[in-house]
Amino acid sequence: MDQSEIDALLKAAGGKAPAAKAKKKGTSPVAEPSAPEPGTESGTGAGLGRPPEDGQVISELDAVTAVTERETNKVMDQLDTISRLVGRQQELITHVMKHEGAQNPAIQEAIREIMSSGKEVQDKVYEAMDLMQFQDITRQKLERIVFHLRQIHDYIQDLLGTGSKSGADRASISRTIHMTGTTPDEKKSHADSVIEEFRRSKTKE
Amino acid sequence: MKILIVDDSSTMRRIIINTLSRIGYSDVVEAEHGKAGLEKLGHGGVEMIITDWNMPEMDGLEFVQTVRGNNPNIPILMVTTNAAKEDIVQALQAGVNNYVVKPFTPETLKEKIESLLG
Secondary structure, three states: OOHHHHHHHHHHHHOOHHHHHHHHHOOOOOOOOOOOOOOOOHHHOOOOOOOOOHHHHHHHHHHHHHHHHHHHHHHHHHHHHHHHHHHHHHHHHHHHHHOHHHOOHHHHHHHHHHHHHHHHHHHHHHHHHHHOHHHHHHHHHHHHHHHHHHHHHHHHHHHHOOOOOOOHHHOOOOOOHHHOOOOOHHHEOOHHHHHHHHHHHHHHO | OEEEEEOOOHHHHHHHHHHHHHOOOOOEEEEOOHHHHHHHHHOOOEEEEEEOOOOOOOOHHHHHHHHHHHOOOOOEEEEEOOOEHHHHHHHHHHOOOEEEEOOOOHHHHHHHHHHHHO
16 A cells, blocks of 8 residues: 555544544534534534534545555456466476476476476465455445444434435445345355255246 | 456456456456446347446346346356345346355356356
């Protein structure tokens, strides 16, 4: 992560601090917010006695997921490079193997061992690439948490009559995110058996 | 064999593309959500679709339903984190031919693709 990205994240996190401080010394959280003044925090919706705008949380989340996605892709780039280099090495070794001076059985055996360890490296690189799926899964879990936070936020706003809904449309996340990512283990199905069952029921129809 | 991959995560698209190239499929087109997927599909030549479910703009379920309106036979594989039985059934009812739960192994993806291509 670049220093500029770290700074941007710190700035985004710091943006919440004034609102939190204001809440402590300001009016009661249940009080109606004061009239917004142009150019003030209240004017942008993060006024005294109110929780930080949901949009702020969403944009912080967007920043976090964007940065982790970009960083994951950088790791993937490195893995791609390793993979290419190993591939090139295998080609060179194959070429050397055919060379007249390398026909000694001991040399041939050594080359085969080098080839075999090269393949092991390649397999490990592929394995590491596959493990990068964690980024997408974690992102979806985060989005799901925000979805539920937003529901709680809206419920409290309704209860207190303080207006200002979370603005679900602002988020660049899926409308079906509440269904995803964290399917409890006891609800997880073996996809193949469900597909089989579905096909059987279709055949009967 | 041209394969369309629809997923909002660039990392996930890359992982899928990587797995496909390892099993011999290197002709791929990418889209980051259902709407973009429909556009790419409109360009023609796509013979198989691999799609995520949870995406902004147009989710995978709506995408599959829309595709099925015009393409009843194109093989569609859904690759998603949604793992509950009711989700899988809903996807199958929408027209998905097969289903993979994330995280997946290359072997699973390979097996599913090969079974779809028969």
